[in-house]
Amino acid sequence: MNHSRRRLATIGGLALAASLVFTACSAGGGSGETDGADGGGGDLTPVKLQLQWLPQGQFAGYFAAQELGYFEEEGLDVEIIPSGGDIVPQDALANGDVDYAIAWVPKVLGSIEQGANLTEIAQIFQRSGTLQVSWADSGITSVADFEGKKIGSWGFGNEWEIFAAMADEGLDSTTVQIITQDFNMNAFLQGDIDAAQAMTYNEYAQLLETVNPDTGELYQPEDFNVINYEDTEGAMLQDAIWADTERLENDEEYQDTTVAFLKAVIKGWIYAAENPEEASEITIAAGSGWGPSHELWMVNETNKLIWPAPDGIGVIDEAAFQKTVDGALAAVNETGARLITEEPPATAWTNEYIQRALDELEGEDLDLTGEGFEPIEVELQEGGN
Numbered sequence: 001m002n003h004s005r006r007r008l009a010t011i012g013g014l015a016l017a018a019s020l021v022f023t024a025c026s027a028g029g030g031s032g033e034t035d036g037a038d039g040g041g042g043d044l045t046p047v048k049l050q051l052q053w054l055p056q057g058q059f060a061g062y063f064a065a066q067e068l069g070y071f072e073e074e075g076l077d078v079e080i081i082p083s084g085g086d087i088v089p090q091d092a093l094a095n096g097d098v099d100y101a102i103a104w105v106p107k108v109l110g111s112i113e114q115g116a117n118l119t120e121i122a123q124i125f126q127r128s129g130t131l132q133v134s135w136a137d138s139g140i141t142s143v144a145d146f147e148g149k150k151i152g153s154w155g156f157g158n159e160w161e162i163f164a165a166m167a168d169e170g171l172d173s174t175t176v177q178i179i180t181q182d183f184n185m186n187a188f189l190q191g192d193i194d195a196a197q198a199m200t201y202n203e204y205a206q207l208l209e210t211v212n213p214d215t216g217e218l219y220q221p222e223d224f225n226v227i228n229y230e231d232t233e234g235a236m237l238q239d240a241i242w243a244d245t246e247r248l249e250n251d252e253e254y255q256d257t258t259v260a261f262l263k264a265v266i267k268g269w270i271y272a273a274e275n276p277e278e279a280s281e282i283t284i285a286a287g288s289g290w291g292p293s294h295e296l297w298m299v300n301e302t303n304k305l306i307w308p309a310p311d312g313i314g315v316i317d318e319a320a321f322q323k324t325v326d327g328a329l330a331a332v333n334e335t336g337a338r339l340i341t342e343e344p345p346a347t348a349w350t351n352e353y354i355q356r357a358l359d360e361l362e363g364e365d366l367d368l369t370g371e372g373f374e375p376i377e378v379e380l381q382e383g384g385n
Helices: 012-019 059-069 089-093 105-113 159-167 205-208 244-250 253-272 276-285 292-306 318-330 350-360
Strands: 043-050 077-079 100-103 118-125 130-135 151-154 176-180 195-199 224-228 240-244
Touching: 012 276, 043 089, 043 159, 043 253, 043 292, 059 253, 059 292, 077 130, 077 253, 089 100, 089 105, 089 118, 100 105, 105 118, 105 240, 118 224, 118 244, 118 253, 118 318, 118 350, 130 205, 195 205, 240 244, 240 253, 244 253, 244 276, 253 276, 253 292, 253 350, 276 292, 292 350
Parallel strands: 043 077, 043 100, 151 176, 151 195
Antiparallel strands: 100 240, 118 240, 130 195, 130 224
16 A cells, blocks of 8 residues: 555546546435436446544545446445534434444444344444543643543543553543534633543644744644553554344345445545645545644555554454443443443444455455555644644
């Protein structure tokens, strides 16, 4: 996956990407067919994919698969549906509004316990990207230092890694003040939060593209203490692809569509790894509101969460899944509530379809494990421009 290699299709006509990315069949539920140019004159199966947030580098592989025609090559006409927090991905999937959804594993485990019949079919992010960021002189260098502090969290299920890590340290969640923060670092910069939640690929970059008023230059990593939840027992699996359990069990066409969908997604993420600049341009054309340096940072950091994937991209590691379950069982929030109270059913995940997809892609000269992946260096500019 050397950045200089261009084994997959190159980009052409990026100026047209914005109009192409969201072009899709209006039919829902993945049933029925529509005419499409799939290279063989056949029909395309309409598919709806629900994202868990707005278009951005976090989802570069899906947009690349769409823009570069990988979905069409697999006989699919995929509509990518964003969410700005107004749509809960797993709810949309459970309600039958979409065919597949991207969501964090702990959030869906909670929905499954509440009755949602969903199955994880691919674990795209192999590592947690959640951070807790404090000022360098704050004295907060580990989760054990959280007691008595104002700890920021976005809520919406993003907080459970905090509580899982605190539980592992034997900390009572009522000993901290949880501050609901916006999806930016303003409250932290204003001193309202002692340690703010941040993703490696987004909010942390927002800090590093902000001018330090004391120096007139951009903030530097040494200005902050960073706790990476991947280094704690609170780490949980994040961006995963979910499917409808009943349809997987009873609908052969849906099973085949699932394999075809995953094959295209795999190729999309390989392209994003080998062509991060072009992938960032695709996400900008798809509607991302971030500036070019921020977007490129996001794609690069997202790639680090995906690659390498020794067992193959998307394969669910049973130990990592169980660690997420154990953390979800142990976590207790500041009100005493729990995310889940029992082990999820066996139908909560399967590697059957991602393995079929990987097997069918063998021999296509694709780096399916990221053995050759190397991240690039990204220089952030003020405001992410």
